[in-house]
Amino acid sequence: MNTIALVQFLQRGKPEGKESMTLTLDQAAQATRKRPPRLPRKRRSQAGLKYGFAFVAPFAVLYLVFVLYPVLQAAQMSFFDWDLLGSVREFIGLENYERMLWGVDIQWSITNLFWWRIGVLALVAVLLVGPIKRRHISVWSVAGVLGLLGVFVALGFAPGKDGYWYDPTFWIALQNTLLFTAISTPIIALLGLVMALALQGQRRGSRWYQMAFFLPYILPVSVVTLIWTYFLSPGQGLLAQILTPLGIDPIPWLSDSNTALTAVIITTIWWTVGFNLVMFAAGLQDVDKSLYEAASLDGAGPWRKFVSVTLPGIRHVILLVMVMQAIASFQVFGQVNIMTGGGPGTSTEVLIRHIYQTGFRDFELGYASAMSLFLFALMLIVSVVQMRFLGKDDTK
Secondary structure, eight states: OHHHHHHHHHTTOOOOHHHHHHHHHHHHHHHHSOOOOOOOHHHHHHHHHHHHHHHHHHHHHHHIIIIIHHHHHHHHHTTEEEBSSSSOEEEOTTHHHHHHHOEEEEEEOTTTTHHHHHHHHHHHHHHHHHHHHHTOOOHHHHHHHHHHHHHHHHTTEEEEEEEEESOHHHHHHHHHHHHHHHHHHHHHHHHHHHHHHHTOSSOTTHHHHHHHHHGGGGSOHHHHHHHHHHHHOTTTOHHHHHHGGGTOOOOOTTTOTTTHHHHHHHHHHHHHHHHHHHHHHHHHHTSOHHHHHHHHHTTOOHHHHIIIIIHHHTHHHHHHHHHHHHHHHHTOOHHHHHHTTTOSTTTTOOHHHHHHHHHHTSOBHHHHHHHHHHHHHHHHHHHHHHHHHHSOOTTO
């Protein structure tokens, strides 16, 4: 085989001069050099598969041990009366879920949470508009409509005149968690995008501003809550000292049930918006600059460029930020536990704190596991919905 290659090479051209002859002989030597045997395609594929498994194996082992196994164990514990310190591990079936979601004299009424349910029906109508126009309804649309109708029915259940929930704190914590997520997630994401757009380009000092805005994100929650507890203090806080000369009485932000959750939301925004700023700033650098030039030639203004060029260009970053921010908001715990302790009353009680107290204060690991799985399912549904609607590529 090597001799054939040498003959083919010599037949390819006639050498001229001493240097050409030397070069030609070197090239001939390279051509006749023995090459390593080439593996069959099947063996190459098996070798690549082996190396691939070797690369992902460490992460897969950690994922199985520290993520998947705890979830499966929590699912098992949710069917037991599982004492954290004692040896009581009695199988009780679905009693933990019944305690979480049901109560005494629970009735269904068409008027319960009437306007919220009207809003759910409005969402159902919005979901059906597109499929009706296209005369084609997808599996995702059917699942979305059925899910919303399930929410519509579920919102109709409430305790009767002499009834009560088995665990009313769970419903209060769920309501506060949903309210916190619904308010904080879009604000933090939108504010991060606005700040990234304001610092985009080669403006003077933009890097320093990005560092300054990102700095709070690296602080531990204890430091962040200490700063904002002192800042919001009605007696000696900086905010009170600013408002008092303006004739505004100091506001007891953390001791008033009407303002406590707002204070927690403001603290969270200040703490985490810098991370989203960095994410959006990185995404904006990937947008093709020639698209802006083409849009300018077509007479597009700043708003049209933002809608038609910037937003489609950073769609994947928007999806990532919204999913990560929603998951983080559902898991709010540290700032609530330190700043308000869930109070005043239960005005800032959230699900993670309720789970923590049930498991590690009341030692009811079975019931805490049931609530954890409920929260996991809720976050999973929200994330899937976000990925379905925000991840849709309209350019194809």
